[in-house]
Amino acid sequence: MVEIRNLTKYYGTHPAVTDISFTVGDHEVLGFLGPNGAGKSTTMNMITGCLPSTSGTVLVDGHDIAKEPLQVKRLIGYLPELPPVYPEMRVREYLQFAAGLKGVPRAERKKQVDYALEKLSLTDVQQRVIGNLSKGYRQRVGFAQALLGNPKFLILDEPTVGLDPKQVMEVRTLIQDLAREHTIIFSTHILAEVAAVCERVVIINKGQIRAVDTIENLERQVSGVLRIRLKAEGEMTKVTRIIRSVKGTGDIEDVVPDTPGVNTYTIKAESDEVRKPLVAALVAGDCMVLEISTLHSSLEDVFVRLTSSAPFTDPEFDTEPAPKQKEDDN
């Protein structure tokens, strides 16, 4: 278990992270979400002991990072934002070095390096010089390094940044795979990623925690905001008039021109039910409906709302999963 208690970090007089607390249970995948510059990397650096905190503590399996740094570091595998790889080394050589650095016994090194190479599909490039590899591969080498020493906790700082969509999918699958054996904390500013792999998220903004909750609970908070995306052919004023005439539709938030005569409308709606009468009305009005879909209010709305509102405080360090957000809807 990782317990983060009232962690604060000042860079000079500038607060990077202020009084954050949360707990990560064993075998949990926790998403650490926030816009750029929110303090994600600073927090992760403090959890891994790279950076001392100004105040507050991190307890990893009961060991205090400030008092027993070596014990804590043995339990943690860390992939920083920029993979800490030496460009002049070969992949295998680097991993062997990293295993030695982490104190993996000599007899076990080969086995662990092979395991890490295989997990990240690096076996084919193991003899190549890291400096000649692409960004995606370098990221994977950094990831492989984090697995060495079989750490109980994996801390991954933006593991998918700079990867192509296929690689992003692979990393996500890998995280899900690793979650069976490790406790994972990973940071990202991509929401789809959190939704795909995490059970619980911590949302942070400007160094303060905005929410610590499960994804379902967070999504429930903003339910009621439903949008319909409609692609229809016909004159814009006419289509707009028809949309407004249908009962249950709200404001038209956005109109994006598509091909000539075709526009895509984003409409607020009370429920899914509005789709049927809307299509019927448009067809009756001689406007061709090309596409219609509902846009579920999602983590994105939660994220946008939380990162522009008052800070969240949880005196219990989030021991209960129920939503405790107290804030006015704006």
Add this chain to the structure above:
Amino acid sequence: MFALYKREVRSYFCTPFAYIVSALFLMVFSWSFIRSISQMSSSTLSFQFPAVFYNNFFFFIFLIPLLTMRTFAEERKSHTETLWLSAPIRVWQVVLAKYLAVVTVFGLMLVLSLFYPLVAFIKGSVIVSSLICGYLGFILWSLVCIAVGMLCSAVTDSPILAAVFGEAAMIFVIILDSFAETQFVQSLPWLSSAMLWFSTQHRFAAFAQGFFSVSDLVFFVSLSAVVLAWIVIVIEKRRWSRG
């Protein structure tokens, strides 16, 4: 810690670095060797090797920042220091491993330079005791210079700046003696004696002339240790104040 030491040594030899610096070192060495031979008077019976060290020490010393400039600055620049900051290893172990690696590379360079005494030995005669003393003095002096060079590397994230700082520090090391002997400093006896405590040149000169003294040995080793401790403090301090 051994893993780190091994990586450091390898990184010198996997890149052209060690080779080019060694080549430069040998070039300077052979130049001063040839010059010493050509200046030998016919009355001298044996070749004085320590003179080669002593007359040209400042050339050698300027090579040291080239070896040390990357030690910490490069790691900071390429963000690889997080690897050892997050590993179960203490900062002093990292500093010591890197220090020993540079000392090893420098030691290998000195081994290459043994070629010249060997030639002199075959073709003429060499005072072996003073040769050994000269090498010893040079090694001890470079222990301090390597530590100072690494300290310069630890305060910046640019290897080039680290080299410039290193050269400046080396100049300071060299001129400390002559500065302590200027009339102005001599007029303040406490200052001049304090400077002489830390000055290295006269101690090296003693070695170069074939005098071995335990107090000088202790001086060089302990000064290196103090500078290494300083590096640990610099790195720890940076962790506290910045990212």
